[in-house]
Amino acid sequence: MASQSPQYKLPLPARIGLAAEFYRYCKEHELRFQRCTGCGAWRHLPRPMCGECGSFDYQWARSSGRGTVYSWITVVQPLLPAFNDAVPYSVVLVDMEEGVRMVAMLQDTAPEALRIGMPVEVVFEDAAAEIALPRFKKSG
Numbered sequence: 001m002a003s004q005s006p007q008y009k010l011p012l013p014a015r016i017g018l019a020a021e022f023y024r025y026c027k028e029h030e031l032r033f034q035r036c037t038g039c040g041a042w043r044h045l046p047r048p049m050c051g052e053c054g055s056f057d058y059q060w061a062r063s064s065g066r067g068t069v070y071s072w073i074t075v076v077q078p079l080l081p082a083f084n085d086a087v088p089y090s091v092v093l094v095d096m097e098e099g100v101r102m103v104a105m106l107q108d109t110a111p112e113a114l115r116i117g118m119p120v121e122v123v124f125e126d127a128a129a130e131i132a133l134p135r136f137k138k139s140g
């Protein structure tokens, strides 16, 4: 059983296959995406093959952690009881500097402050002893 932080009440993501590798770096507070060693293309979500050249070769390359808000949703009605104390919260879709899009919860930023194109940066929430979750907050 996962040793979840007593302060963290939300469900944890499944960490299997390539997702486990992604979260292993998150645990170290490093945001990394797969980068094809054949053509240099970045990709996210984690998957075995490059969509640009078909290569199965890649490295986990470090992201700048910076991007801009492409879109977002603010949740006010919890769909699961675990989220009762979390609402309202925002989930942002971010265009990362590397060219991939990433979804994560917003942290330390009021939902009213969100704007399309707003610069954000990744931060990590230590949710349990074995996992930290990427979040985004307004840059600067």
Ligand SMILES: [Zn+2]
Binding pocket: 036, 037, 038, 039, 040, 041, 050, 051, 052, 053, 054, 055
């Ligand atoms: Zn490639």
